[in-house]
Structures are given as C-alpha cells and as structure tokens.
Amino acid sequence: MNVVPMQFSKANHSVSVRDLTLSFGALTVLGNLNLDIHDGEFLVLLGSSGCGKSTLLNCIAGLLEPTEGQIFIKDKNVTWEEPKDRGIGMVFQSYALYPQMTVEGNLSFGLKVAGMAKDEIAKRIARAAEILQIEPLLQRKPAALSGGQRQRVAIGRALVRDVDVFLFDEPLSNLDAKLRSELRVEIKRLHQQLKNTMIYVTHDQIEALTLADRIAIMKSGVIQQLADPITIYNRPNNLFVAGFIGSPSMNFLHGELVEEGGRTVFRTNNVSFSLEGYDTSEMLEAGRKVVLGVRPEHIKVDGDLAGEEAHEAVVDIEEPMGADNLIWLKLAGHTISVRVGGARRYAIGAQVRLGFDMTMASLFDAGTEERI
Amino acid sequence: MADVSTLNTAAVGSDAVRPTLAPGPRGRKPKRVLSRRNIMLYGILGLAALYYLLPLYVMVVTSLKGMPEIRLGNIFSPPVEITFEPWVKAWAQACTGLNCDGLSRGFWNSVQIMVPSVIVSILVASVSGYSLANWRFKGSELFFSILIIGAFIPYQVMIYPIVIILREMGIYGTLTGLIIVHTIFGMPILTLLFRNYFASLPEELFKAARIDGAGFWQIYGRIMLPMSLPIFVVAMILQVTGIWNDFLFGVVFTRPDTYPMTVQLNNIVNSVQGVKEYNVNMAATLLTGAVPLIVYFVSGRLFVRGIAAGAVKG
Numbered sequence: 001m002n003v004v005p006m007q008f009s010k011a012n013h014s015v016s017v018r019d020l021t022l023s024f025g026a027l028t029v030l031g032n033l034n035l036d037i038h039d040g041e042f043l044v045l046l047g048s049s050g051c052g053k054s055t056l057l058n059c060i061a062g063l064l065e066p067t068e069g070q071i072f073i074k075d076k077n078v079t080w081e082e083p084k085d086r087g088i089g090m091v092f093q094s095y096a097l098y099p100q101m102t103v104e105g106n107l108s109f110g111l112k113v114a115g116m117a118k119d120e121i122a123k124r125i126a127r128a129a130e131i132l133q134i135e136p137l138l139q140r141k142p143a144a145l146s147g148g149q150r151q152r153v154a155i156g157r158a159l160v161r162d163v164d165v166f167l168f169d170e171p172l173s174n175l176d177a178k179l180r181s182e183l184r185v186e187i188k189r190l191h192q193q194l195k196n197t198m199i200y201v202t203h204d205q206i207e208a209l210t211l212a213d214r215i216a217i218m219k220s221g222v223i224q225q226l227a228d229p230i231t232i233y234n235r236p237n238n239l240f241v242a243g244f245i246g247s248p249s250m251n252f253l254h255g256e257l258v259e260e261g262g263r264t265v266f267r268t269n270n271v272s273f274s275l276e277g278y279d280t281s282e283m284l285e286a287g288r289k290v291v292l293g294v295r296p297e298h299i300k301v302d303g304d305l306a307g308e309e310a311h312e313a314v315v316d317i318e319e320p321m322g323a324d325n326l327i328w329l330k331l332a333g334h335t336i337s338v339r340v341g342g343a344r345r346y347a348i349g350a351q352v353r354l355g356f357d358m359t360m361a362s363l364f365d366a367g368t369e370e371r372i
Numbered sequence: 373m374a375d376v377s378t379l380n381t382a383a384v385g386s387d388a389v390r391p392t393l394a395p396g397p398r399g400r401k402p403k404r405v406l407s408r409r410n411i412m413l414y415g416i417l418g419l420a421a422l423y424y425l426l427p428l429y430v431m432v433v434t435s436l437k438g439m440p441e442i443r444l445g446n447i448f449s450p451p452v453e454i455t456f457e458p459w460v461k462a463w464a465q466a467c468t469g470l471n472c473d474g475l476s477r478g479f480w481n482s483v484q485i486m487v488p489s490v491i492v493s494i495l496v497a498s499v500s501g502y503s504l505a506n507w508r509f510k511g512s513e514l515f516f517s518i519l520i521i522g523a524f525i526p527y528q529v530m531i532y533p534i535v536i537i538l539r540e541m542g543i544y545g546t547l548t549g550l551i552i553v554h555t556i557f558g559m560p561i562l563t564l565l566f567r568n569y570f571a572s573l574p575e576e577l578f579k580a581a582r583i584d585g586a587g588f589w590q591i592y593g594r595i596m597l598p599m600s601l602p603i604f605v606v607a608m609i610l611q612v613t614g615i616w617n618d619f620l621f622g623v624v625f626t627r628p629d630t631y632p633m634t635v636q637l638n639n640i641v642n643s644v645q646g647v648k649e650y651n652v653n654m655a656a657t658l659l660t661g662a663v664p665l666i667v668y669f670v671s672g673r674l675f676v677r678g679i680a681a682g683a684v685k686g
Contacts, residue, residue: 063579084585096576100598109594110584157580169576 012039013075014197015060015165020069022055029055030221033069037199038213042191045201046208047218048244053201054169056218060199061167062086074164084114086165089158093170095150097142103153104138107160121160128159131190148179155190168200172207184210205245209233217241234360239369242293242362248326250293251336254366259286266292266363271332274309277358282372289366296326296339298360302352310353315346329354435459435654442650458651462659466652468628468639475656477629478636482616482663484547485632489554490611494604497559501566502592506578516567523560531624538625545627553625554615562607569603570596609671613664633660 015037022030029052037043045053058064060071062083070079078086097106104125111121129135132152142150151171158166171187172180188211191198202208208215209229216226217240225237236242242250255268264284266273273292275284300308313329313336320326323342328335331354338354346352363372404410430447435458437451464474471477503509504516534553535544543549573596581591622632631639637660641653 058579061579061583063582082585083583088583090580090583092576092580094574094576096574096580098577098581098595109581109586113585113590157584161584 013037014039014041014073015199016070016072016075017056017060018070018072020056020059020071021067022052022059022064023067028221030059030066033221033223035216035223035226037197040195040197042188042198042200042211042213044208044212044215045199045218046203046205046215046244048203051218052221053203053218055221057090057167057169057199057201060165061088061090084110087163088165088167089161089163090167090169091151091154091158091171093173095142095147095154095174097150097153097157099142102139102141103134103145103156106142106153107138107156110157110161124160124162128156131159131193132156147175148183151175151183152186155187159194164197166196166198168198168202170202171200173202173204180204180207187211205247209245217244219244235371236293236362237371239291239293239364242364246295248296248337248339250295250362251299251334253292253294253332253334253336255290255292256366257284257286257288257290266290268292269333271311273311273356273358275358275363276309278361278363279359280363280372284363284372290372291364291366291369292356293362293364294336294356295360296337298357299336299338300355300357301327301338301340301344305353305355308355310355313352313354315348315350315352318346318348320345431654431658435651435658437651439647439649439651458649458655459659461649462640462652462656466640466656467645468636468643475633475636475640475659478631478633479659481547481626481630481636482633485550485554485622486612486615489551489558489615490608492551493555493558493562493611494607496555497562497607498566498597498600498604499592500559501563501568502570502596503588504563504567505570506575506591506596507588516563519560519563523564527557527620531620535624545625545630547626547630550621550625550630550632553621554618557621558611558614561610565607565610566600566603569600573599605671609667612667616663 013036015035017033017035020030020033020035021028033056035056045056047053055064059066060073062078062081066079070077072078073086073088083090097103098109101109107125107128108121111124125138126135129138132155134149134152134156137145137149137153142153145153151174154171168187172183175183184207187200191211200207200211209232212229214226214228215232217224217232219240225232225241227235227237232241233245236245239252243252253266253268255266257264258267258272259265260267260272264275264286266275300306311331313331315327316330316335317328318325319328320342324339325342325344325346326337326339327346328337329352336354364370365372433450434442434447436454436456438453438455438457441452462474463476465472466474504512538544538549538553541549543552577595578591581595586594617634618632619634619638622635623638626632626635637656640656
C-alpha cells in the first residue's frame, strides 16, 4: 500500500490540543490528549457513544472548561477564551435552531449580537443562502422546514460567522439514510469550496471514511489511531480499530505463530496459514499468541484463486445484499465472512476453497492487542 | 421505471385472490351508548359535579334574593324576585366594624399587593431558574436543595421572625412589606418550576447561542423567554390565585386600612350588627372569588394555546 499523506507545513496548525485533560470529579473523560489539526484539514473524530469525542469538540468550542491542558486555534492560546472569541462555528445534531426566529433571524442572530452593520449582515446572509441554496426559505420558521433544510440552515449559521474552524457534532445523525448520504456529499463539496478547517464528530464510519482527510478513532478518551482513511482501513493500529472500522466487520482468528518448514506460519485449530506477503518490521517469532484479522473482501474464493495456498470451507449462511453477496463459512472451527460479487450464489453446505490475501491482512498480539 | 411498476401491480393483481367477506363481525366493533360502564362513569362524574356545584348554586341564588325571601328558609329555591342590591351593598356599603365602604377598598388593596408580587416573583424566579438550569456554578445544586427545603417549612414557623425583620426595616404593616413576603415565599416552587422547564429545553440551543456570542441576559431575553410562554402562564396562574387567596400573610402583615380582600371578607361576614345579611355575605364571597375564577377561565385557554405555540420541534 502506497499512501501518500497530504503534506502540511509544521507551522500551519489550525487547531492544536495539548495535554488536554477533562474530568468530572473522579471520572476522567479525556486524559492527556494531544491533537494537531492542519490548516484546511477535514478531521473526523470517530468513536462509539461515550468515547469522549463530543466532549473533545465541546472543549475546542469553549463550551466545556478543560481541567488541564491548552487549546490553540490559529496559533493563539484560546484556553480561557469565550466560544464567540475563538473563531469557530458549530453545527449540532439537533440543529439547535431558534424556533421563534425565521431562518433569516437564525442566521443573523450572532451577527446582530456582535453589533455588525446591517448591510454587511445582509451581504453575508445572501452569500450563505446562495452557497447552501436556502434562499427561498429565509422567511420561514424552523418548524416549517424539513430535517435536511434545518441542517442546512444550521450550517449556514456557522457559515455567516466567517470563521476559520467549523465544528460539526454528529450533524447528520437525525436524518434518514437517503438525506444523510445527500448532505454528506454536500458537506464534502462545501469543504472543497471553502477550504476551512473542519472538525467533524460522528459514530458513523461511512461518514468518517468518505469525508475525512484524517480520522482520529477514539475509545475511552484516548485516540487509538490518527491517520488517513485508507491507512485506518487497511493498516489498523490495534484490534479495536480493526473491529470498529469496516462493515461487515473484519474476521478475527485467534491462534499462534509456529515454525513450520523453516518459515513462521499462523496456526489455529491445527490449520496452518502461510504469512507470505505480510508486511511487518517486527520479528515474527514462533510461540507468540496472535490474532489474524482479514477483511471479508480480502478473501479469495474458488475461481479467484491463482495457485496460492487455499483451505477447505463449508458455506453456512448466505446474505445477498444486491451489489455484494456476503457468505458465512465454517473454516477450521471459526465462522468467517467473505464478500463476493452479487451475482455469485452458493448453496448452503457447499464446499469451497478460500485463500487469504496476506498483503491486506492484519496481525495483532493477543495480549497487547497491538498490530505486529 | 413506469412500465416496471405497472407490470408489478398487474402481477400482484393476478396473484391475489379477491376475497369475499364471510358473514359475522367486520370493521369497527359497535359500542353501545348505554352500557353499564358508561352509566357508571357518567353517573359518578355527574354526582361529583353536582356535589361541587351545589354550594355555588346556593350562593348565587341567595345573593340574588332579598332578606324577606331568605327568611322563608328555602335555600335551594330560585329567587322569586331578582335583586342586585346585596351585590352593590357588598361592594360599596358593607361594614367591617371600622368603616362602611364595602369590599371595594379590599379589592384595590389586593390588586396593589398582587400585581407587583406576581411580576417581581416571576421575574426573579425565572432568572434564577434559568441560571440554575444553564449556568451551573459551584454549589448551585446545594443552593437549589436549600431553596427546595424552604418550600417544606410551615409558614407559621416563620411568621414571628418575619414580623420582627419587617419591623426593624420599618416596613411592617405596609404593602411593600407584604409584597416582599409574597415574593420570597413564592420563590421555592417557582424556581423549581422554571429550572425544570429550562432544563427540559434542548441544551444545544443554549450552546448555539453561546457560540453566537450571546451573553447571560441576551440568551435569557432573546432565546429562552420567547420559548417559555407556557411556563410563564403556569407560574402566573399559581401566583395570582395563591396571592389573591392568601389570608394568613394578609392578616398578619397589614393594617386595617391596607387589608387585602380576603381579610376584609372575613371581617364583613363576622361582624354582626343586628340581622345577619346572608345575601350580602354570599355576594361578597362571590366577588372575592371572582378574580381567581376569571384567571382560571381566561388563562386556561391561553395556557393551551401557549403549549401549542411552544410545541415546536427544532
């Protein structure tokens, strides 16, 4: 895999979080967290609920006071600044539009509070409305808008502030699946158009993978891996990241490394798998307890095999999904899933031969759960 | 696409067998109007309503009778000759022992007590409820608990100390003193009411307003207040009826010329000069009760409208 990360000069950190700790009494939500976000970067904070991703966003926004540590925005220490003085705009999951004001009132509220001149306000609203295509809605109240329109207005409220950093707190989670994918594309387009720094919190891995320049996967207040989507997907740092990203989930086989015919192989339930092609800098010493992770699309079936090592498996269940067909098989006492083309169908109980693509596989230490 | 969908419907139509309805129950089950359940339900409701309305009926008819008719003793019979004399007398001429200018003096005293008490108590309680819900400060929960405990202490315990405090401040016996007392005693329940209401508003709205740069008062006045009409109406109903109906504080903290209406009503009914004028007493009582009644009728509708207007998702 040859992934070239986007190059950023070191001085261009748009947002920097340094040694950030946040605790509520005895409960530590974020512990010593460090994060640098480049200028113009789209960073996604991804994790399941309660992992601290929204808390981190609220700290950056200034809505929560950190217990320890510092936050820099545009190289300015804003740790003690009010939210309005940080140069941020924020979009919330529940839209948080002021229900008693029209769309125009919602967009202009912050500017009026700041005491901006009327014609400048009008100019900014016109621009935001044009970008987001909400011009016909300006005189409506939020109650008369659909979910997608409301979220557009909420984005507009961040847009008119003309800020350096956009913060999104699960902005699409309240929308239905179709709207979500439409707005996802719009947000991506918006980012390409504005080139602002955007920090986006979500629990949806598809949103993370499609939108992000870099993804930070969080678990219990700790960033597990910070990398671009392709690296995250193909070279997960640890077992948690590997299991979290990917749907259907990665197959995990627990076993150990053994010496066989002069090479180290992976062995589980007395079946050996060659590790040829697996890319690692570490020594693969025999006797180590490990977990082999292979994604369903990185397993070749029958006709796809090109003379590499293959294993007998029995088809257990088939899940046709239209474009793909997910088949569940029994292999060496494990149940594993394999993704094949939608047109290929398998009978229950059929015998097939499987080959693992070790160049795309992941090997984790069973104890530390870290990637080897 | 269109031809595909028509094809599908055609296929479904030919597959499905058009059913013929079997005899027996179909559609909605009919309900009998005179079922045992309905008779019980409406019977009990009717009896309860009668029980509550009968005294009111007696009061209204008695207040419209002349004294000779009342002496006949038929308290349930409607007035033969309707007279508004007792109402006029109750309002303008009834004697309370000292003066004989009726309830009107007490009415205006009560208005002067109620209006500032209601406004001040609601304003103070809404601001403190808002800050307790949205601007948590160190010890805010403790402060709130103490305030709530205050609601459970019987008033009687506090009367004597408050009398002394007001005397030392030099406002004992004045309307100002009574207004302060009403405002303070309304605090616990009103603050609880407002705090819970503001806490139920989406927190993200408050955060969005902070990002927009609004401060404490701007968020209160421009975001929270416009969304809180229903709870303001509820608080107003509570305070208006509570303060208007108050007797204890009125009799303790005022002097005869500043007595509220309830205290004066008591004095009119209890001061016997020769014959007890039942019709005047009934009219005076109805007059005193009119204000809370009107508030219930008027703001009850406003209340429902307020809830409907406030029920905006977003």
